[in-house]
Amino acid sequence: MKPFPKQDFTHSGVPSRAAQTGEDAGYGQLRRRVLDLTGIDLDCYKRQQMLRRLDAILSRCHLSDLGQLANELKPGSPILREFMERFTINVSECFRDRPRFDQLAHEILPTILQRNPAPRIWSAGCSYGAEPYSLAILLKEAHATRATILATDIDPKILETARAGASFTANDFKNMSRDLVQRYFQPQADGTFRINDQAKTMVSFKQHNLLTEAPGRDFDLILCRNVTIYFTEEAKDQVTTMLANALRPGGVLFIGETESLHRPTRFGLNMRSTSFYERAA
Ligand SMILES: C[S@@+](CC[C@H](N)C(=O)[O-])C[C@H]1O[C@@H](n2cnc3c(N)ncnc32)[C@H](O)[C@@H]1O
Numbered sequence: 001m002k003p004f005p006k007q008d009f010t011h012s013g014v015p016s017r018a019a020q021t022g023e024d025a026g027y028g029q030l031r032r033r034v035l036d037l038t039g040i041d042l043d044c045y046k047r048q049q050m051l052r053r054l055d056a057i058l059s060r061c062h063l064s065d066l067g068q069l070a071n072e073l074k075p076g077s078p079i080l081r082e083f084m085e086r087f088t089i090n091v092s093e094c095f096r097d098r099p100r101f102d103q104l105a106h107e108i109l110p111t112i113l114q115r116n117p118a119p120r121i122w123s124a125g126c127s128y129g130a131e132p133y134s135l136a137i138l139l140k141e142a143h144a145t146r147a148t149i150l151a152t153d154i155d156p157k158i159l160e161t162a163r164a165g166a167s168f169t170a171n172d173f174k175n176m177s178r179d180l181v182q183r184y185f186q187p188q189a190d191g192t193f194r195i196n197d198q199a200k201t202m203v204s205f206k207q208h209n210l211l212t213e214a215p216g217r218d219f220d221l222i223l224c225r226n227v228t229i230y231f232t233e234e235a236k237d238q239v240t241t242m243l244a245n246a247l248r249p250g251g252v253l254f255i256g257e258t259e260s261l262h263r264p265t266r267f268g269l270n271m272r273s274t275s276f277y278e279r280a281a
Helices: 017-021 023-037 049-059 066-072 078-087 098-115 130-142 156-164 176-183 233-246
Strands: 119-122 150-152 183-185 194-195 205-209 219-224 247-255 269-273 278-280
Touching: 023 066, 023 078, 049 066, 049 078, 078 156, 078 219, 098 130, 098 219, 098 247, 098 269, 098 278, 119 130, 119 194, 130 176, 130 205, 150 183, 150 233, 176 183, 219 233, 233 247
Parallel strands: 119 150, 119 219, 150 205, 219 247
Antiparallel strands: 183 194, 247 278, 269 278
């Protein structure tokens, strides 16, 4: 177990409750409990961000310290659900970072499809499905009907939402034309939107922790966007190595707008353009 720093401060400048209790046995107990129940290793996430999230969980659940939180985490319990909701940040939207999606559509996908008309694509850390369904729409528009998309996330509850494909709101569509929304999403009575079956059937969902082995190999394209920003540098390198090895030679890794890979060649990747890295042949 890595020790907590002597003092951690929240934005308000007041030591957080998680930080105050972080050096006692409660942290070790919590780390083991979370690992057993969810496969999440707290030590792989950035410490300051994690402390803030743990603090929010303590407040919300009216708990005084991390040991108490560890005791309350039980399979199927509301506190475990609260923990997962606060811990996994599920923010997403369709065609997030639209300029990069345009580049994917006009530059990257045509090359991939030329090489393999039935490409294998992996959306890693897919949250409620906005990212893989955006890909499905792109591929449908390109008539790439033989493409398959695997979408994975560590959070089983968010995967249920993703599989249902029915929780989209107007907020998800700000990067899409009205025409595209009308052709691929059906409005529901409660004001939400459901993805059409033609795009839905291209995506299969699976629970997967990025800090374990890849769920497949020889992918033509992998998207891993806005997930590893929460990881420590060591964990990030571990994930990048795994992702690079899961690509076929010439395959492309697509990362988030605010992310970049330091010295990508150490992973066998060459930068193709901002956000896109290609596995060396
Ligand atoms: C901010 S969302 C990103 C969604 C989408 N990729 C995007 O860019 O819009 C981050 C997702 O990563 C998932 N996640 C966090 N840690 C993970 C891990 N170790 N393995 C797999 N998924 C993880 C979270 O559950 C969450 O759904």
